[in-house]
Every structure is written in structure tokens, then in C-alpha cells.
Amino acid sequence: MIPTDALTHPTDGAAVTHALVEAAAAAGHAPSIHNTQPWRWRLADNLLDLHIERSRVLEATDPDARLATLSCGAGLHHARVSLAAQGWHVAVTRTPDPGDPDHLARLILDRRVPVELPSLRRLQTVRLRHTDRRPVTGEPVGTADLQAITASVEAEDTWLHMLTPDQVLELAGATDHAQRTEAGETAWQAELAYWTGGTRPAGTGIPDAAIPDRATRTTVPGRTFGHPGDLPISAGRDRAAMFAMLYGRTDDPVSWLRAGEALSAGWLTATELGISLLPFSAPIEMISTRQAMRVIIASTGYPYLVVRLGHFDAAEAGPPHAPRLPTDQIIDRV
Ligand SMILES: Cc1cc2nc3c(=O)[nH]c(=O)nc-3n(C[C@H](O)[C@H](O)[C@H](O)COP(=O)(O)O)c2cc1C
Structure with missing residues (x-):
């Protein structure tokens, strides 16, 4: 564990905004059905809201938006991983507004916490994870x-x-x-x-x-x-x-x-x-x-x-990473 006081952690508004922008950017690496990235993040003061982006929901394949919502959940977890690696404890409220079903979650940073080394590793893994559709090898999973x-x-x-x-x-x-x-x-x-x-x-x-x-x-x-x-x-x-x-x-x-x-x-x-x-x-x-x-x-x-x-044969190259939308197309600053 890295002690909190070993790190410089400004807690002013700019630092909070920076942490939330980083979290939404990390969420952009999440997997999504057909790589539709059906999420939109709204940033205001010390909170970050996750909305489903209806224009990228698959009407024929996913009429209830269950797979789009699931994809947004993967993005939400990626955002949580980023905030943990940045040394923030976050309070998450899911479907915070009963009158707005497209508002899936609200994240509020409530306090600084020590950064655990596995949290830093996990954030690195966010960039490594990708979908590989090749058949797997004969080595069983332990x-x-x-x-x-x-x-x-x-x-x-x-x-x-x-x-x-x-x-x-x-x-x-x-x-x-x-x-x-x-x-x-x-x-x-x-x-x-x-x-x-x-x-x-x-x-x-x-x-x-x-x-x-x-x-x-x-x-x-x-x-x-x-x-x-x-x-x-x-x-x-x-x-x-x-x-x-x-x-x-x-x-x-x-x-x-x-x-x-x-x-x-x-x-x-x-x-x-x-x-x-x-x-x-x-x-x-x-x-x-x-x-x-x-x-x-x-x-x-x-x-x-x-x-x-x-498992995959480590000697064989896998597919490249799928593209992602630029962050200014998934984050709105209110
Ligand atoms: C809810 C969900 C369903 C998915 N279903 C399939 C699937 O049926 N077949 C498939 O090959 N990939 C599937 N994927 C993987 C996505 O196509 C993949 O995450 C997306 O293209 C982005 O690529 P990446 O995971 O390499 O970042 C699914 C992903 C999610 C989140």
C-alpha cells in the first residue's frame, strides 16, 4: 500500500474535476455490444453522472437496452477502477432519478483514500483488456x-x-x-x-x-x-x-x-x-x-x-484494440 501522505493529493475543485475526467476517459475503454459505446458522462462540480446514449442503442438487436445497460455498467466499473487508482473513495448511486430511467448512475467523490498497488495494476489492465475471437488452446483454465x-x-x-x-x-x-x-x-x-x-x-x-x-x-x-x-x-x-x-x-x-x-x-x-x-x-x-x-x-x-x-498461444499475435470515441464526444461539462 502507498501511504496517503507519500503522495501529493490536492483536494481543491480542480483536482476533483481532473479525477472525474480521468475516470470518464478510463470508462471509454470499457467493452460494449458491437463497440457502440452507448454511454454519456456529465460532469458538474464534484459529481459525475452516467447516462445511456439512446442514439447508440441497438434497436433491433437490443430492444430493451439490456446489453447497452450492461455495457454502461462495464464503463461504470472502469470509472470506479480509475478513481480507486487515483486515491479517491467514491459514493455510487445507481438509477438516482426515478423520473429519468436513462440516468444510470451518479458518482460523488467523498474522501481521499490510500492507493493500493493492485488498484494501480488494475487501471493498467483497463488498457490491456480486449476482445479476442480466436479459438482458445487446449490448456484448461485452472x-x-x-x-x-x-x-x-x-x-x-x-x-x-x-x-x-x-x-x-x-x-x-x-x-x-x-x-x-x-x-x-x-x-x-x-x-x-x-x-x-x-x-x-x-x-x-x-x-x-x-x-x-x-x-x-x-x-x-x-x-x-x-x-x-x-x-x-x-x-x-x-x-x-x-x-x-x-x-x-x-x-x-x-x-x-x-x-x-x-x-x-x-x-x-x-x-x-x-x-x-x-x-x-x-x-x-x-x-x-x-x-x-x-x-x-x-x-x-x-x-x-x-x-x-x-488460454491463447502467447506466441501468436492477437487482434488490435478496437477504436474508441474521442473523450469530448462522451463527456459533457455542465
Ligand atoms: C454486453 C456485451 C455483449 C457482447 N457480445 C459479444 C458477442 O456476442 N460476440 C463477440 O464476439 N463479442 C461480443 N462483445 C464484445 C464487444 O464486441 C467488444 O467489447 C467491443 O467490440 C469492443 O472491443 P474490445 O472489447 O476489444 O475493447 C460483447 C461485449 C459486451 C459488453
Whole structure:
């Protein structure tokens, strides 16, 4: 731990503003569905407000905005990571205004705290984490690593269920069904083409360099992007991949926000352990397949997202980082 008095910590308004701008900028590195970055931060005095940006919510793919809210939750967790690394304790109120459902969270800096070295490391991990859609190697994920990832998720009020081999087959069927159904819908196709094609807003969407150059031969089919990308992939079959489901007690925007915070926490932990985490949201996007996912957890809760865990061959280069919007397009100063 770094003692507080070993650091220079001005507590004037300018320092608070600086810390909050840094937090919103760090949040910009968060993962989001199709890299839509559906968040907007409003900065006023000593507080930072998180709003969902409706113009970047996927109307066809995500009509309830559950995946957009989850993405905003990942951004919220990234902001919390940044503030912890800057030595601030932050009070977070989720959905603070019952009259404004798009206002997802309010962050208020309440006091200085010592900076823990793991907090500094975690902030560095924010810039390292990225999505890698290649099949994983045959090396299984160790029990201690799974426990660490599970603990990170559960610290954010979200549960993580490891799928059994039979449940992975059910997941494969549901994912295939969801993707075939979606591919048959014109509005869905147009949305995917927009966020993976050349007309998407600069700094958003999924570049070809992050899209596999052919369909993977894995048990659970990877996301169908409608066109082959430039990411070379092996003929590996993902046999050592583990699949896990984030789920929770309720199915409402606050739970989706918490699930996003949990996704970020679990993904940053996995990255620090050298483990790849890949989200699979297709089975969550359709009501019928979401229901099939719910059966897997014996209807003890509501599924939020499926993730794949595994290892990569460290000798092979992975995809580049997806682009991001400039901070002046995601932060408003009131
Ligand atoms: C809620 C959510 C759902 C996602 N679903 C998928 C998915 O089904 N398939 C996939 O390949 N990537 C998925 N992703 C990963 C995003 O495409 C990725 O985060 C985004 O393109 C930004 O890239 P980065 O994670 O490398 O920063 C998802 C991410 C989030 C937050």
C-alpha cells in the first residue's frame, strides 16, 4: 500500500474535476455490444453522472437496452477502477432519478483514500483488456483462476455459473438458433452491417482486423458478423474452453448495470491471470433462447450474459484494440 501522505493529493475543485475526467476517459475503454459505446458522462462540480446514449442503442438487436445497460455498467466499473487508482473513495448511486430511467448512475467523490498497488495494476489492465475471437488452446483454465474470476464477479452482486458439458451443448444449440433467426431479419442484418461496416461513426464499431477470417469450428458458434474479417484463426475447436453464465435474482436495468460492473471486474481479473474472456450475447438477445438459458440455471435467476474462458498461444499475435470515441464526444461539462 502507498501511504496517503507519500503522495501529493490536492483536494481543491480542480483536482476533483481532473479525477472525474480521468475516470470518464478510463470508462471509454470499457467493452460494449458491437463497440457502440452507448454511454454519456456529465460532469458538474464534484459529481459525475452516467447516462445511456439512446442514439447508440441497438434497436433491433437490443430492444430493451439490456446489453447497452450492461455495457454502461462495464464503463461504470472502469470509472470506479480509475478513481480507486487515483486515491479517491467514491459514493455510487445507481438509477438516482426515478423520473429519468436513462440516468444510470451518479458518482460523488467523498474522501481521499490510500492507493493500493493492485488498484494501480488494475487501471493498467483497463488498457490491456480486449476482445479476442480466436479459438482458445487446449490448456484448461485452472481451478484457482476460475475461483478468482468468480469472486470478482460475485463481489458485484452477480452470480457466475460454470456450464457443464451437457449445458455447453444446450448453449451451442441456443446460440446457433438465435444467430440463424437474427440473420433472417432485415433490420437486424442492417444494424450489424452498420456497426461492422464502413459507414459506422468514426471511433466505434468492430473493425475487420478483430473479426475472424472464417467461421470457427468450435462447439459453440462464435458471433456471425455477416462477412469474413482479417483476423487469422486456427482450425482449433475450443475443446478446453469453459463457458460461464452471469446471472442474478432480478431482470431489470439496475441488475443489468450491476452485471456490466461484474463483467468488467471478472474480465479485468481474467486478463491479469492471462486468461481470455469472450462474451457471447446472441443467446441472450432473443426471448426464447434467453428462456433456454434460464432453464440451465433451473430458473433460480435471470441470465445476463454468457462468457467463454480459455488460454491463447502467447506466441501468436492477437487482434488490435478496437477504436474508441474521442473523450469530448462522451463527456459533457455542465
Ligand atoms: C454486453 C456485451 C455483449 C457482447 N457480445 C459479444 C458477442 O456476442 N460476440 C463477440 O464476439 N463479442 C461480443 N462483445 C464484445 C464487444 O464486441 C467488444 O467489447 C467491443 O467490440 C469492443 O472491443 P474490445 O472489447 O476489444 O475493447 C460483447 C461485449 C459486451 C459488453
